[in-house]
Amino acid sequence: MYFQLFPEEVRPATLITRDRSEIRDFAKEQGGRIVIKPLQGSGGQGVFLVDAENLGNLNQMIEAVSRDGYVVAQEYLEAAAEGDMRLFMMNGQPLRFKGRYAAFRRLRSGDDIRSNIHAGGEKAKAVVDDVALHIAEIVRPKLVEDGMFFVGLDIVGSKLMEINVFSPGGLGSARQFEGVNFAEAVIVALERKVEYMGYYKRNFNNIDMATL
Structure with a gap:
């Protein structure tokens, strides 16, 4: 969350929440393609790419990511x-x-x-x-x-x-x-x-x- 205190120009659009509807709305705002991961994660564990093809499974992915706390949803960067x-x-x-x-x-x-x-x-x-x-x-x-x-x-x-x-x-x-x-x-x-x-x-x- 410390990351959110820095200027918006250097960081991707980010949402930190446990609310499924907020994450779904955020995904729509980003054109249906986002990355979700656990706030307390490390080493790449629990990282999912959400796009139009698997949007129907978003709830299941959120459940998996939010087991230990909050979910970080970020815009997907093509340069990744x-x-x-x-x-x-x-x-x-x-x-x-x-x-x-x-x-x-x-x-x-x-x-x-x-x-x-x-x-x-x-x-x-x-x-x-x-x-x-x-x-x-x-x-x-x-x-x-x-x-x-x-x-x-x-x-x-x-x-x-x-x-x-x-x-x-x-x-x-x-x-x-x-x-x-x-x-x-x-x-x-x-x-x-x-x-x-x-x-x-x-x-x-x-x-x-x-x-x-």
Whole structure:
């Protein structure tokens, strides 16, 4: 749901609900083609493509997805056929180390609509272009404001599909394609944060902020 707090220009039309009629109306608004998935899901589990051919089974799909909570319904992005990009952000900036961006692509396997690795998707080298960097710049202020130190952006075409804030996995995959140990940059940044916190406590802990 954190994803919904970002500008509409970078995210697909999204509905979060447990109401079947709302999801059905949303599907009609989107031309009968949407994707539904569980709000608490991960790894591509419980993801369904709804289109005109299976609209009659929508209720059954909603039942399956809503067993553990709310349903996320999103407009279907045609660019999803080409997979997605996981771009890592650190301290509000695309993570770049030794001239390389920490990113990789996930491609679909066969006819499966999911590109998640756990669902059989394949990994590939990513090209971090101006579109991806523009998306990163748009979400940067909110990430910094909320203290989101390390996150993973899932980008499809010109849209942001998800922001992974609890388990932004795949840094090893980025290393695999870029030949750079990005974990080193993350550790150095964490050490710097700890050092700054210690310096602040030693030098400013006794200052009365009300007098400043």
